[in-house]
Amino acid sequence: MAFVLALFLSFLIGFSQGKLKLGFYSETCPAAESIIRSTVRNAVFADPNMAAVLLRLHFHDCFVEGCDGSILINNVPDPERQAFGHQGVRGFDVIDKAKTQLETACPGVVSCADIVALAARDAIVMTNGPDYPVPTGRRDGRVSNKSLASEMPDVSDSIEKLKAKFFDKGLTEKDLVLLSAAHTIGTTACFFMTHRLFNFIPGGGSDPDINPSFLPELQQKCPQTGDPNVRLPMDEGSEQTFDKHILQNIKDGFAVLESDARLNEDLVTKSVIDSYFGVLNPLFGPSFEADFVQSVIKMGQIGVKTDLLGEIRKKCSSFN
Numbered sequence: 382m383a384f385v386l387a388l389f390l391s392f393l394i395g396f397s398q399g400k401l402k403l404g405f406y407s408e409t410c411p412a413a414e415s416i417i418r419s420t421v422r423n424a425v426f427a428d429p430n431m432a433a434v435l436l437r438l439h440f441h442d443c444f445v446e447g448c449d450g451s452i453l454i455n456n457v458p459d460p461e462r463q464a465f466g467h468q469g470v471r472g473f474d475v476i477d478k479a480k481t482q483l484e485t486a487c488p489g490v491v492s493c494a495d496i497v498a499l500a501a502r503d504a505i506v507m508t509n510g511p512d513y514p515v516p517t518g519r520r521d522g523r524v525s526n527k528s529l530a531s532e533m534p535d536v537s538d539s540i541e542k543l544k545a546k547f548f549d550k551g552l553t554e555k556d557l558v559l560l561s562a563a564h565t566i567g568t569t570a571c572f573f574m575t576h577r578l579f580n581f582i583p584g585g586g587s588d589p590d591i592n593p594s595f596l597p598e599l600q601q602k603c604p605q606t607g608d609p610n611v612r613l614p615m616d617e618g619s620e621q622t623f624d625k626h627i628l629q630n631i632k633d634g635f636a637v638l639e640s641d642a643r644l645n646e647d648l649v650t651k652s653v654i655d656s657y658f659g660v661l662n663p664l665f666g667p668s669f670e671a672d673f674v675q676s677v678i679k680m681g682q683i684g685v686k687t688d689l690l691g692e693i694r695k696k697c698s699s700f701n
């Protein structure tokens with residue numbers, strides 16, 4: 382099934398996407414993708430939540446300065462990764478591990494930005510999501526500063542603001558829904574959602590979008606004066622499997638993140654969600670998995686550098 386999907390997608394997106402190419406390393410570093418996949422497999426076996434961590438890392442990399450590994454840099458004053466909008470982003474050690482092996486196998490060839498994109502794909506596969514070919518050939522950026530990450534989408538953004546931030550990156554409302562559905566795996570800290578539970582509306586009260594049968598559970602897990610670092614799944618009941626269950630949860634008022642809940646309020650984004658639950662779906666309706674793949678490939682093209690604006694870093698956490 383995964384193989385058929387991969388073939389179909391190669392056909393659909395052609396053999397090159399923008400300036401990137403499928404199989405970019407097939408001659409210069411044929412083992413590149415298998416080295417990355419086995420590093421991700423080991424990391425996810427050791428810590429199942431690492432799959433979600435790596436997928437999130439790809440999003441945060443792409444949304445600031447394009448998908449160029451700018452978030453990985455750690456050896457300059459005020460690096461991007463310290464930005465408020467990147468709070469909780471992890472997975473750097475897994476990328477570093479893959480890079481160390483790649484530098485032994487084929488020094489100076491595989492960019493850190495490509496490692497992040499390929500690791501995100503492998504993470505999706507590890508959680509039973511779709512396998513898909515990732516166009517590669519990104520080069521690593523030479524800029525990383527936390528001031529550049531001030532426009533990251535935020536959980537409390539209005540739906541209009543979320544849409545605008547995605548449009549700015551060349552992504553549509555449909556992409557916003559599908560990419561937010563990445564919250565099908567992983568967890569959030571109470572820090573990002575307690576405000577929905579107690580003082581959401583002036584005068585107190587909770588976000589009216591929360592299903593009344595879900596509210597007590599959330600309030601119990603994230604009490605008003607509790608530990609903000611306690612974590613809870615974002616796709617209640619299915620947080621380790623990559624599937625469209627999160628969209629059903631959003632429809633039913635079981636969204637954990639406020640930004641996910643907002644997707645069910647807007648006519649356009651709601652109709653995208655509903656399209657995956659038509660009476661004829663999955664036989665005739667759109668495929669969530671295939672559509673997600675198109676959106677994540679599109680996200681992976683944001684601001685890519687394929688020329689001398691970029692470099693191939695020797696170490697992912699430092700510029701050359």
Ligand code: HEM
Nearest residue numbers: 433436437440469534535536560563567568569570573640
């Ligand atoms: C629409 C705007 C988005 C907002 C406001 C948002 C916000 C968040 C927040 C607050 C968390 C919890 C972070 C933590 O506690 O460590 C989170 C987790 C996550 N996000 Fe998003 N996100 C958005 C879009 C995306 C996109 C586009 C992707 C990937 C395609 C993504 C993938 C993930 C994943 C996989 C996690 C779980 C991480 C973990 O378990 O450590 N998110 N997101």
